[in-house]
Amino acid sequence: MSPRPDDSAPATIRARGLACGYHGDPVLTDIGLDVRCGEVLCLLGPNGVGKTTLFRTLLGHLAAVRGTIEIGGEPGPNLSRREMARAIAYVPQLHEPPFAFTVLDVALTGCASRLGLFSSPPAEERERASAALERLGIAHLAERSFNELSGGEQQMTLIARALVQDGTILVMDEPAAALDLRNQATVLSTVRDLADESHGVIMTSHNPDHAFMIASRALLITRERRILSGPVNEVLSEANLQEAYGTRVRVIDTLDDDGRPTRTCVPSIEAF
Known part of the structure; x- marks a missing residue:
């Protein structure tokens, strides 16, 4: 199973009541998230729902329409670009x-x-x-x-x-996309190691299995831009994934090669 979130760890990045968009028009609203030292937050959702907009807002490239973002306990808008770069490392x-x-x-x-x-x-x-x-x-x-x-x-x-x-914070935009299975495993293992060394990691992925493998928390944006956030195994349920992606899926509990419980998501070709 994915690592359990550690609610006692300090938050490195925190958003409350966040709305993000362009020219004052929100694309996403009512976002609340915490990324803590030692954990991975996986951001998932179909194309076009605003994941990139949220990333750009967290990185300070876009001003929030409303709500607050704190980086290391400091209001994000108060940080200079140099200070932001020292706090957040971006992997495109x-x-x-x-x-x-x-x-x-x-x-x-x-x-x-x-x-x-x-x-x-x-x-x-x-x-x-x-x-x-x-x-x-x-x-x-x-x-x-x-x-x-x-x-x-x-x-x-x-x-x-x-x-x-x-x-302290690593923001990764689909770090395992377009890689073969071996390279996906290598990159994901590295991401998990970085979190274990007390980095806070937020990453996007189109593959729920990546979240099941290494993430503590998930933030799932549905096609209707409903925000579902919490521990991975609670957020990435069959019902929530079907709502988000508009296709039938099965979430299967199994064991890895070392006998540890894990989960995998299998899409169905049946009509939804």
Whole structure:
């Protein structure tokens, strides 16, 4: 089963009564969430319901229509972009940079919030970046072009950049999307390890199994933009998933290779 939420851990990011949208028009309303040190919150829902809008609001790229966001106990709007970058490390979906940066150079961009405008990374930052690559098992790729890597290697490089940034909160946009099964397992295991090291992680996924595997909490946005939030096994029920995605599903309890209970979601081809 997914890890149990630890309600006693301090919240690293908290939203209350949050409405987010564009030009004062809310796309999502009445959002309440907590991401605590040591846990993963998985954000799920069909395309077009506002997950990206919520992410952009939490990251400070969009102003909230109403409600409050606290980052490390401080009101989000009071933080400068540099302070936000020191608190939150963002791992985007896979992308190709405009230039052929090496893996080490991509990881080094994580230290930008600690540098002056025209400063070059000092030796200690290069050591930090090399250590992040070593930890994630991709040190041998340091001088390779990012654009030449496999999808899994690129994703691990972006996670290394987040480690160099050293934010308490990690915000990950579909970190296991478009990866084969082995790379999905590697990335998800890394995400869980980061949470176990007292990071707070919020990630999006289109696969409920990812939440069952590593998340403590889930926030599910339905097609009607109803917000369902709480422990994973309560939120990701068959009824809630069917409401969210408009298709029949079965949630099956089983055992993993080590005999531990786990859950999986199986969609049905039957008409809803």
